Amino acid sequence: MGTALLCLLFATACGGGGGPTSAGVPGSGATHPVVAVAYQALPTLSVGEPLEGFQLQASTPTGNAPQWFLHSGQPAPGIELQPDGVLAGTPTQAGVFAFEARVVDGMYASVIGLALAVDDFGLYVRRGLVAGDAVEGHTIELATVGAAGGVTFDAVGPGGFASQDQTTGTATYVAGIAAHVGTIEFIALDAEGNEARLVLELRPDVTAGFVAEWGATDVWHLDLDVRLGDHDFATDFHAALAEAGLRDSESTSLVGTAADQLAERCVRVALHREMSTYFLREPDGSPGVDGLAISFAYEEPGAGYLKPTPGTYMGGGPNRFSVVAFCDGTRGGVVGTAFVDDPGNPRHENDTTGGDGEYGVFLNTITPYFNGSWSNQSIRYDAVSDDDIDTLRAILYGESVHGPRAAELERVVNGYGRALATVAAHEIGHSLGLLHTTPSTSNSLMNAYASIGPHAEPAFLPSRVEVLRAVLPGLGRGGWSPLMSGAQQKTTLPGGGIAVCSGGCCELRLPVTEER
Numbered sequence: 001m002g003t004a005l006l007c008l009l010f011a012t013a014c015g016g017g018g019g020p021t022s023a024g025v026p027g028s029g030a031t032h033p034v035v036a037v038a039y040q041a042l043p044t045l046s047v048g049e050p051l052e053g054f055q056l057q058a059s060t061p062t063g064n065a066p067q068w069f070l071h072s073g074q075p076a077p078g079i080e081l082q083p084d085g086v087l088a089g090t091p092t093q094a095g096v097f098a099f100e101a102r103v104v105d106g107m108y109a110s111v112i113g114l115a116l117a118v119d120d121f122g123l124y125v126r127r128g129l130v131a132g133d134a135v136e137g138h139t140i141e142l143a144t145v146g147a148a149g150g151v152t153f154d155a156v157g158p159g160g161f162a163s164q165d166q167t168t169g170t171a172t173y174v175a176g177i178a179a180h181v182g183t184i185e186f187i188a189l190d191a192e193g194n195e196a197r198l199v200l201e202l203r204p205d206v207t208a209g210f211v212a213e214w215g216a217t218d219v220w221h222l223d224l225d226v227r228l229g230d231h232d233f234a235t236d237f238h239a240a241l242a243e244a245g246l247r248d249s250e251s252t253s254l255v256g257t258a259a260d261q262l263a264e265r266c267v268r269v270a271l272h273r274e275m276s277t278y279f280l281r282e283p284d285g286s287p288g289v290d291g292l293a294i295s296f297a298y299e300e301p302g303a304g305y306l307k308p309t310p311g312t313y314m315g316g317g318p319n320r321f322s323v324v325a326f327c328d329g330t331r332g333g334v335v336g337t338a339f340v341d342d343p344g345n346p347r348h349e350n351d352t353t354g355g356d357g358e359y360g361v362f363l364n365t366i367t368p369y370f371n372g373s374w375s376n377q378s379i380r381y382d383a384v385s386d387d388d389i390d391t392l393r394a395i396l397y398g399e400s401v402h403g404p405r406a407a408e409l410e411r412v413v414n415g416y417g418r419a420l421a422t423v424a425a426h427e428i429g430h431s432l433g434l435l436h437t438t439p440s441t442s443n444s445l446m447n448a449y450a451s452i453g454p455h456a457e458p459a460f461l462p463s464r465v466e467v468l469r470a471v472l473p474g475l476g477r478g479g480w481s482p483l484m485s486g487a488q489q490k491t492t493l494p495g496g497g498i499a500v501c502s503g504g505c506c507e508l509r510l511p512v513t514e515e516r
Contacts, residue, residue: 124145133201
């Protein structure tokens with residue numbers, strides 16, 4: 001078994017690789033603990049009548065009492081949300097007042113939609129919106145306040161109700177697929193005939209094509225939820241986004257601001273789009289005509305699907321998937337490492353950080369290089385904020401972008417996604433048995449010297465594509481078949497070369513001078 005160590009410009013070197021593991025911290029594919037806020041009916045208020053105190057309830061990963069903050073909107077005039085989660089005060093105005101509360105337990109956080117009714121009846125969304133929009137195929141949690149008796153729901157728009165609870169005045173709705181961007185109108189009716197309406201914008205799910213194609217492809221998950229670095233952010237990816245100006249430097253909770261959330265989603269989509277393109281699939285993640293037998297799941301596969309423990313081997317099976325960890329590394333100048341398949345190792349290794357070494361795509365090395373090579377100055381030193389929300393939404397949904405720095409935001413978001421994908425695709429190439437291109441060939445993804453600058457157009461060479469078509473899908477990597485042999489075959493390249501790595505290691509390092 002060999003090990004490939006990836007840096008930005010390769011200087012050949014060999015050696016072992018210790019490093020931190022993921023033990024005791026979230027990441028390496030683990031689901032983050034969350035602050036859970038259960039549904040609770042808020043009291044109906046009247047103008048001038050004091051609310052002595054209503055305690056909002058939440059359970060935390062640590063068991064400690066959480067802190068509560070306003071995330072967006074405001075409670076009813078005269079009512080305050082206190083840091084301990086108590087609503088108190090005397091309302092001064094009738095109406096329905098929707099707001100979002102952020103509940104924080106250390107680095108873990110959750111945002112919950114709430115509303116107060118003052119001499120009124122209203123309908124609001126508790127959870128399920130992406131930057132204020134409904135998304136095709138996603139579940140929306142609805143709730144009412146100020147109802148007199150039981151509540152019934154109706155809706156005009158694509159999709160349907162998964163459940164309704166008249167007693168609590170809550171419902172869940174799964175948004176359907178619209179022919180184009182549209183709306184969903186919800187109607188709630190209480191026992192006395194009072195009516196409340198809510199209209200939501202319906203947006204396409206831009207991640208819908210990035211799914212695991214079990215039984216037909218290798219399945220890979222790009223794990224952006226690892227935390228190994230020395231910083232205050234919930235994940236190494238969040239710390240890297242902040243360094244690139246794509247997250248507020250103070251947004252150290254898991255949730256972040258609306259602008260943070262949009263910018264992160266834009267980068268994630270750009271990363272998955274570029275990964276699909278590198279492996280000859282369509283930018284939306286679909287296989288297309290010539291796509292290789294590899295698929296990238298936007299969400300980590302859940303119950304019933306298995307990944308190996310970090311540092312161990314896959315083993316055969318139809319429900320296995322591989323992981324690439326996007327994390328902070330400890331080797332100076334190294335931007336990524338990966339196990340290398342060889343003929344003596346018939347099973348695929350887990351390309352993630354932990355276990356017996358440091359493996360992954362190292363954000364703390366890539367991001368400073370990206371800022372230099374892409375001349376990322378204006379965004380880096382003036383991070384995304386509420387003023388950028390409309391622009392980021394347009395970038396996410398492929399609409400025309402407007403605003404004083406719209407073009408620069410679009411360039412940086414897409415460029416950063418491409419830079420991360422270039423390193424990740426190179427590492428996966430090693431994990432599938434590809435050696436470095438020798439001698440170096442212009443724009444080869446597997447070159448020993450590589451660039452992630454804005455003018456680079458890397459791709460797998462045709463000879464390497466031939467190899468990938470032969471080895472994909474592999475045993476125990478989501479495309480498992482009982483007809484496959486227990487050993488991975490070598491593949492002969494045109495000219496007689498062998499495609500499968502036979503050991504050794506390589507190190508991809510940063511260049512002495514950055515591309516400008």
